[in-house]
Amino acid sequence: MNLHRICAAVLSITLAAPSFFGFAPAAADAASSEDTITLFSLNSAYSEYLSIPDEIPTFYNIGDENGVILDCRVISGESVTVTDSGLIEPAYEIWYWNGGVGSTASWGVEGETIEKRPYLGDSVVEVRTENDIYCLNVSVLEYGEYYAKKVISDYVAENITDNMTLEEKLEAVVKLPASYDYAPTASGYVSMIIKKGGDCWGSCAIILEELKLLGINGWIRNGNRDVGGGSGHRNVLAEGDGCYYELEAGYTGSAPRLCHITKRTSLFNFRNCGGGYEIYQYDGNNQEQKLLEVPSEYNGMPVVGLSQEAFSGLSWIEEIVLPESLTYVGDFAFYNMSNLRKITIPEKLSSIGGGAFIYCDKLAEFEIDENNSSYATDGKALYSKDFSELVYIPSLSSDYTIPESVEVIREQAGRYDRNRLHLTVPSNVKSIGEGAFHGCTKLESVTLEEGIVEIGSFAFAANNKLKSVTVPDSVISIGENAFGINIYGKVMNDFTLYGSEGSAAQRYAEKTGIHFEIAEPPLPDTLYGDSNCDGNVNMADCVLIMQYLANPAKYGPDSGTGITPQGLANADVCGNSDGVTGKDALSVQRHLLGLIETLPTND
Incomplete structure (x- = not known):
């Protein structure tokens, strides 16, 4: 029996004609219920550039070793279909594209394109024969992904050796994505390799796959704030030997494109602003880090500011300590630091931009240097020094x-x-x-x-x-x-x-x-006892209250000549929330006689 499973031989495929020696022909003998049948599919978006070799299984026929097949059905998963006769094939979903917008329903417009997108993953097929009922486990994989991974693994094996220094390895790493043309139509490593071109996102994806194979820690870095960086630009930061390396292979142009690495000693990004430096970004991604201490100098000069959005999105940081050298903070500098709880404001800080603390939902504590002349706090919010301007209200308040x-x-x-x-x-x-x-x-x-x-x-x-x-x-x-x-x-x-x-x-x-x-x-401010709203409390007010109680229709608010709504509010002086009664008129009289010092009264 030929077992259809992924094995080490998979990695022996070549670029020109991949060969998975661990796989038997697609119309193979039956597998046991303990085996996983592996089938490959290919997104139609790649079919113009790539095809699945004949020796790679794309379907599976269930044999009759266990008796004549009576019924077959998929009981778990959605990655395959199966016929009554036992033919298992990858399942696909049809997508219709109108420009850059996709839908599973046809747009009904001229020029729409159709994508045949495979369902990937595991499914279970139940088989009923005249002798038995058993299940087959089926896994569907994307052939394009395996092809791309093989390209990367072959490149690493052929171009990077153990005796190379870290910098030499990284120099070799960036050359692989740079060997493809720049193209805005591919943003992942699979599509970039298959289509032989991609953008900076695709280049980063290839680099990260290489770093995984080499056991080097690396992560995506936002590059759109760098000088010359376009909107949405990104590159990769790698860590090793106590340093950081910025890996750039996202330049436009035809292959071989420009690529380089930049050695760094800090995760902060600095920009000279005349008389000092401002920090425009922090590139760390250690989710365990809770405290961010901002340096006070760079290249022997003071750090004087944080630029717009400098620390935005650092959702894992809980406390920031700003240096004494800092004088300004740009707009949205701490935007969406959702776990930030405390920030230290130094003596020289005199300007905080608008929206600096948006979505800092847990921020509750400002520790302000006692010599700071610009800001103050009452423990609830952030103000200007003289409390005349409200700078920020924490969401917790x-x-x-x-x-x-x-x-x-x-x-x-x-x-x-x-x-x-x-x-x-x-x-x-x-x-x-x-x-x-x-x-x-x-x-x-x-x-x-x-x-x-x-x-x-x-x-x-x-x-x-x-x-x-x-x-x-x-x-x-x-x-x-x-x-x-x-x-x-x-x-x-x-x-x-x-x-x-x-x-x-x-x-x-x-x-x-x-x-x-x-x-x-x-309504004017309430003057208790002043039922006629003339600004004075006297016997005329007592009379109006009694008239209203005796004849509400004639002397009520709707009469146009009697007591007004404000007059009723003024007349309710007893504080027992039962409206205007004779007791209120009596209390006004007692007040006029000096028996009650002030109105309203609880007597």
């Missing part, structure tokens, strides 16, 4: 109240807060910065008090649970898309903006196309 000292809420101070349900911006705040509370997915209510003057663009945009906001008359400027815009930049049809006629709110709503309604005038 869901019950946070903006202090009376704050006059300015800086741009993106509370953006993407995923905990806050309610927000009150008090009258002492004059300016709300751009995107200050953008994308707060749980925010349900916002109270803006009279006194606010300016609301920046996108300040309350993309808050889909926020259905209405009342804008006070003190606001004279509302930026673009500040309210009523969803996460897709479209008008929210279920949002209402309230404000006075002719107000900035109305002008904004009409310009933006959101629903607007005239707001009821705000």
Whole structure:
């Protein structure tokens, strides 16, 4: 019996005509239930460049050694099909492509392309014969992947030896992807090798496969912030002999393309900014690392800044210590550091860019040098030194109240807060910065008090649970898309903006196309006992209360001549939440007689 299983002989295939000596012809004798039948398939996207050799099994016929076959069916997995007569073949899924967009349903347009994509993995086929019932394990593999792996393993075996230095090995490693043309149509090592061309992503994938074979630790590095790096560019960082090596083979052009390695002693990336260096990226990927200590100098010069997005996405870091030399932090510098809990702010730091702490959902502690003249904290949020500007509100502070000292809420101070349900911006705040509370997915209510003057663009945009906001008359400027815009930049049809006629709110709503309604005038501050709202508490108030109680229809809020809603609020002085009663009128009289010192009363 010829067993169809992967064995060491698989690796003996050659590039020109692969030969898997461990495999019998496709129409082989039956395998036992303990064996794994291995079949190969090929994505139709590769068929223009590659075909499966005849000696490689692409189907399997179940023999009749165990009796005449009565029935066959797949009982587990989806990688194969089987006929009643016992023919097992790889299963495929059809994809239809219209430009760069794929679908399992036809687009019905001229020029769509069809991809026959194999299902890979393991399946179990149950076979019923006249004598027995048994199962066959079937594994379907992508031939293109094995072909590409063989190309890489052959290259490594032929070009890299044990007596080479690490640098010599890495120099050889980058030459393999550089031996293919640059092409934007292949971004993986399989497609790049089969199509004989690919982009920087494909080059990186080949390099990582080589490093695996050599036992060298390597990982993908973001290269789009480097000088000359294009959007989405990436390369590879390898580690060995106490150093790091940047492996670059993603340049455009025809083969052989430019490639090189750069030896580094630090995982930080530096850029000269005149008088010092700024850090624009950290390349570490050790998920066990919790503390990130930023160096204070490089090449004998001070590290003075962090550029935009310098440490974005370092989700495993829990604490950052910034050096005393640092003077500025760029926009989004710590973006999406989702496990960051503590940051140390040094004496000289005087500028933190907008959105620096977005998605730092666990950040709760700012340790600020006592001599820092720019920033302060009350243990709940980050402020300017004099507490007049609110710089950042941690997401953990869901019950946070903006202090009376704050006059300015800086741009993106509370953006993407995923905990806050309610927000009150008090009258002492004059300016709300751009995107200050953008994308707060749980925010349900916002109270803006009279006194606010300016609301920046996108300040309350993309808050889909926020259905209405009342804008006070003190606001004279509302930026673009500040309210009523969803996460897709479209008008929210279920949002209402309230404000006075002719107000900035109305002008904004009409310009933006959101629903607007005239707001009821705000009720004055409560003066307990003043039922007629004349600003004084006297016997006339007692009389009006008694008239209302005696004849609500004539003296109630709906009469137009009696007590008003604010008057009812003023008249309810007993503090027992039972509305206006005769006891309230009596309490007002006792107050006038000096028997009750202040209103309201709990007597």
